[in-house]
Amino acid sequence: MNRPAAQKPVTRIQREKRAAILEAALDIFSTHGFRGTSLDQIADRAGLSKPNLLYYFPSKDSIHRILLDRLLDTWLDPLREMNESGDPVSEIAAYIERKISLARDYPRESRLFAVEILRGAPHVYDTLAGPLRDLVDRKAEVMRGWSKSGRMADVDPYHLIFSIWAATQHYADFDIQVRAVLNTDEDRRFDDASRFLTALYTRGLAP
C-alpha cells in the first residue's frame, strides 16, 4: 500500500500535514495559477519534501481539485441566505455585505476562483452550468416577484446578481490595484466599499 488507504483511520499526522499542504497550496495557486505553481514551492511552504507531499496527495492536480471543490461548497452560501420574505432592498444590501465580508476574509479563495474562471473553468464548468445556474435562476425568480409587487425597481435580476459578484469580488481579486490607487488601510477600504455599494444599490433599486 503506497498511500493512506481510504478505509484505514486517519492519524493526527495525516490531518495536520494535509491541512498544512492545502493551506500552502491555496497561498501559491491563488497567486501563481495552476501551471505557475510547482510542487516544490508548495512543499517548501508546507515545510516538507516533495516526495513526502506526494505521500499525502496523489498529484498536483488532486490538490488543486480539492481546493476548488471546497471553495465552491461555501461560495454560494451568501446568495442562498437571501430570504424571499424579507424586505427586498434590505435583503440585497445584506447580501452585498455578506459578499464583501467574504472578499475581505477569504481573498485567496476568491482569487483561486477567479484564476479558474479566467482559464475557462476547466474544472468547475459543470458546477457553474448546474447548481450555480439553478440557484441563480431561483433567486432571479424571487427578485422578479419583488419587482412585480412593486417593492423593488424593475431591473434584470441576472445582471443585478452579476454586478454584485463583480463589485464585491473586485476587492479581493484586484486588491493590488485598489491599494495602488487608494492608500488607506484595509479596514477603511472595505468599510468604505461596503458603504458605497449598499448606498448605490439601495438608491438604485428603490421602487
Next chain:
Amino acid sequence: MNRPAAQKPVTRIQREKRAAILEAALDIFSTHGFRGTSLDQIADRAGLSKPNLLYYFPSKDSIHRILLDRLLDTWLDPLREMNESGDPVSEIAAYIERKISLARDYPRESRLFAVEILRGAPHVYDTLAGPLRDLVDRKAEVMRGWSKSGRMADVDPYHLIFSIWAATQHYADFDIQVRAVLNTDEDRRFDDASRFLTALYTRGLAP
C-alpha cells in the same frame, strides 16, 4: 547581427510576423497566464517554429511585456474622456457604455490585464501607482465637484470608479461564468448588461 537591428528598416515580413506572433501570444497568455504559456504554443498558433519566433522577439518575457504595455496605453482612455463640463449622470452612464464596449471588443486584453493583477501586478505596478492613480485622483476630484454642486449624489468617487471597472470588466473576465448562467447570445448579453448598469447608476447617482 542576430536579430533585426534597431536602425535597419523594418521589412514587410518583419511587420507581418511580429503582428502574428503578438496576436497569437495575446490569445494564449490571456487564458493560460504567463507561466501557463509555452513558446511552442505561441509559435504553433502563429504558424512558425520556436527558433523563428525567437528571431523576432528576444524572449518570452519581452512578448508579454509588449502586450501589457500596449494594453495599458489604451486601457485608460474611456476614463480620460469623461468630461467635467457635461452632465454628471450622463457622463458616468457614457463612461459605463464605453467600458462595456471595451469588454465586448477586447476581452482578451481585459483578461490579460486581470491575470497580471491577480499575480500581484509584477510588471505594471508602477503604472498603477503612478499614471493610473493620478488619473483616478483627477477624475475623483471632478466627481466631488459634481456632488458638491448638487448635480450628483454624494458618494465616494473612488469606489464608484472601482465598481464601474468591476462590473464592466466582469463580462470579459468572467465570460464563461456569465454564459454558464445565461444562455443568451453575445449581443443580447452585452446589451442587457449595458442597459442594467446605466439604469442602476443613473438611479443610484441621481441628486
Next chain:
DNA sequence: TCATTTTTTGACCATATGGTCATAAAATAC
C-alpha cells in the same frame, strides 16, 4: 547573375518539473 542580407530550421543544451521507488527513520501496537 551573383553577392549580400534576411529569414528559417534542426540539432542541441541546461534547467525545471511532476512523479516514482526503494529504503530508512519514526511512530505505534502488543
Next chain:
DNA sequence: GTATTTTATGACCATATGGTCAAAAAATGA
C-alpha cells in the same frame, strides 16, 4: 523490547521548456 505500520527522504526518471547556434534556404539588390 519487538513487530508492524506509518512517515520521510534521497536518488532517480521522463518530459517540457526557454533559449542558443551554426548552417541552410529565401529574398533582395546590383
